[in-house]
Amino acid sequence: xQNIDQPxxxxxxxxxxxQINCTYQTSGFNGLFWYQxxxxxxxxxxxxxxxxxxxxxxxxxxxxxxxxxxxxxxxKELQMKDSASYLxxxxxxxxxxxxxxxxxxxxxx
Amino acid sequence: xxxxxxTPRNRITKTGKRIMLECSQTKGHDRMxxxxxxxxxxxxxxxxxxxxxxxxKGEISDGYSVSRQAQAKFSLSLESAIPNQTALYFCATSPPxxxxxxxxxxxxxxLTVL
Numbered sequence: 001x002q003n004i005d006q007p008x009x010x011x012x013x014x015x016x017x018x019q020i021n022c023t024y025q026t027s028g029f030n031g032l033f034w035y036q037x038x039x040x041x042x043x044x045x046x047x048x049x050x051x052x053x054x055x056x057x058x059x060x061x062x063x064x065x066x067x068x069x070x071x072x073x074x075x076k077e078l079q080m081k082d083s084a085s086y087l088x089x090x091x092x093x094x095x096x097x098x099x100x101x102x103x104x105x106x107x108x109x
Numbered sequence: 110x111x112x113x114x115x116t117p118r119n120r121i122t123k124t125g126k127r128i129m130l131e132c133s134q135t136k137g138h139d140r141m142x143x144x145x146x147x148x149x150x151x152x153x154x155x156x157x158x159x160x161x162x163x164x165x166k167g168e169i170s171d172g173y174s175v176s177r178q179a180q181a182k183f184s185l186s187l188e189s190a191i192p193n194q195t196a197l198y199f200c201a202t203s204p205p206x207x208x209x210x211x212x213x214x215x216x217x218x219x220l221t222v223l
Contacts (some may be wrong), residue, residue, distance in 0.1 A: 004151060033210045040215035042199060091210045099151030
């Protein structure tokens with residue numbers, strides 16, 4: 001079956017760095033997506049990786065290893081507004097998104 | 110104004126009632142989707158449509174139906190609501206292209222079935 005695994009909850013300190021991991025098992029693979037979802041709001045797109053390596057976008061970076069079925073989202077210089085859930089999703093061979101349950105990130109002052 | 114608008118935003122109903130959730134978008138995207146989100150679970154696809162004449166079942170279509178009235182409108186119906194359909198429902202759109210998983214979500218419709 002198809003599966004996305006990510007930690008349920010993480011806690012980090014304002015100003016620090018946090019890495020949110022995601023492992024995936026899908027029927028075929030056409031890319032890995034990260035979304036941010038603040039409580040009570042809609043998910044919003046953060047990043048897309050289809051090739052191995054690191055993609056950097058400001059304070060956020062996303063890494064992909066296709067051979068390991070692994071990705072991570074790296075958040076630097078954490079701000080209180082980064083408190084949110086982070087959703088990992090993989091695009092399978094039918095170009096359907098398979099979603100993880102999300103990682104709730106709690107930022108403490 | 111939001112590019113993807115859902116109505117109603119909140120609805121409480123009783124078992125057996127018919128419910129319609131509506132979605133309209135101004136992004137000009139052909140592709141539209143309905144998802145439900147439950148605590149502890151990932152987003153699950155209910156139905157999707159790649160254009161007005163194209164409707165496809167998703168992972169969990171049983172108990173739901175959809176209508177694509179126009180490029181900009183995609184509605185989800187629960188013909189006879191049951192309590193386990195209590196969830197947060199999201200409509201989403203995406204631009205054309207097979208490799209795009211970049212979705213644009215509406216603000217969500219919270220449905221409670223008593």
